Amino acid sequence: MQQRRFIQCDVFTDQPTRGNGLAVVVEAEGLGDQQMQDFAAWTNLAETTFLLPPSGPEADYRVRIFTPTREMPFAGHPTLGSCAAWLHAGGRPAQPDLVRQECAVGIVEIDLRGDVPAFVAPPTRIMPMDDAHLQSILARLEIPADRVRMTTQLENGPLWQVVELASADDVRAVDAVRVRWPEYKAIGLIGAHPDDGDADYEVRMLAPSSGMSEDPITGSLNAAIARWFQSLGRLDRPLLMAQGGCIGRVGRVHIRPDKTDPDRILVGGQTLLLIDGTVTL
Numbered sequence: 001m002q003q004r005r006f007i008q009c010d011v012f013t014d015q016p017t018r019g020n021g022l023a024v025v026v027e028a029e030g031l032g033d034q035q036m037q038d039f040a041a042w043t044n045l046a047e048t049t050f051l052l053p054p055s056g057p058e059a060d061y062r063v064r065i066f067t068p069t070r071e072m073p074f075a076g077h078p079t080l081g082s083c084a085a086w087l088h089a090g091g092r093p094a095q096p097d098l099v100r101q102e103c104a105v106g107i108v109e110i111d112l113r114g115d116v117p118a119f120v121a122p123p124t125r126i127m128p129m130d131d132a133h134l135q136s137i138l139a140r141l142e143i144p145a146d147r148v149r150m151t152t153q154l155e156n157g158p159l160w161q162v163v164e165l166a167s168a169d170d171v172r173a174v175d176a177v178r179v180r181w182p183e184y185k186a187i188g189l190i191g192a193h194p195d196d197g198d199a200d201y202e203v204r205m206l207a208p209s210s211g212m213s214e215d216p217i218t219g220s221l222n223a224a225i226a227r228w229f230q231s232l233g234r235l236d237r238p239l240l241m242a243q244g245g246c247i248g249r250v251g252r253v254h255i256r257p258d259k260t261d262p263d264r265i266l267v268g269g270q271t272l273l274l275i276d277g278t279v280t281l
Contacts, residue, residue, distance in 0.1 A: 006279040007085040011077040012217040012269035018250040020216040022081035023048040040066035047078045059102035067210045073104035074157030076219015084271035118268025124227035125155040154224035162188040168202035176214040181207045199242035217243045217251030223267045
């Protein structure tokens with residue numbers, strides 16, 4: 001065992017302890033798979049990440065992402081939080097204002113030029129949701145069919161069952177404890193706020209693999225929704241997504257199409273560094 005640099009941060013919020021917490025082991029070389037999984041289970045956060053040297057010159061560093069129960073190929077708030085921790089610990093990207101992070105789905109770029117750091121939404125498979133599965137979700141969550149606007153299944157590493165409801169109030173009214181992983185895979189809910197609201201949409205992610213009933217703020221789900229909206233012609237301006245309000249969080253996810261490249265969608269948010277120390281592993 002040895003002491004390793006450890007940073008804990010809060011992602012997708014400007015209020016300490018009101019976002020999605022992330023533990024980052026900055027110096028993870030030499031740790032085995034089981035050690036990483038055991039530490040992630042011990043932190044009991046939605047995700048814990050481990051920073052490693054990149055496999056090749058295309059990336060600035062490599063990240064492995066663990067929930068308390070399994071490794072994830074990609075996740076949004078660990079991407080932004082790991083990037084912030086790497087920069088805080090002295091990391092310097094090969095290209096100014098652009099960090100290239102290697103993870104299991106490949107290279108994910110984080111753009112540092114905007115008001116908030118933003119990762120490029122990875123490619124997303126867009127598929128119809130199986131009707132029997134949809135009906136099971138609606139019945140379990142007691143969502144009236146006439147409040148459903150659209151549904152889809154999205155995959156950008158994680159797999160999402162997404163249901164768009166008629167309003168943000170409909171999204172907030174759902175009782176998250178009715179569904180749990182692994183009986184139900186990750187369920188995304190989205191509904192529009194009124195025109196004078198403080199965000200464009202309300203988002204929730206139910207039945208996360210972390211074992212919680214609800215994920216505080218989910219960058220990868222918001223990224224998948226952004227790709228879905230783009231495919232429908234509904235991403236013609238920047239959007240602000242609110243998430244976490246039902247569990248006392250103040251999460252804000254910024255989504256904007258890249259004006260210079262129509263295939264790039266940027267998904268951003270603020271990261272606050274709360275703890276910087278060492279851990280013995």
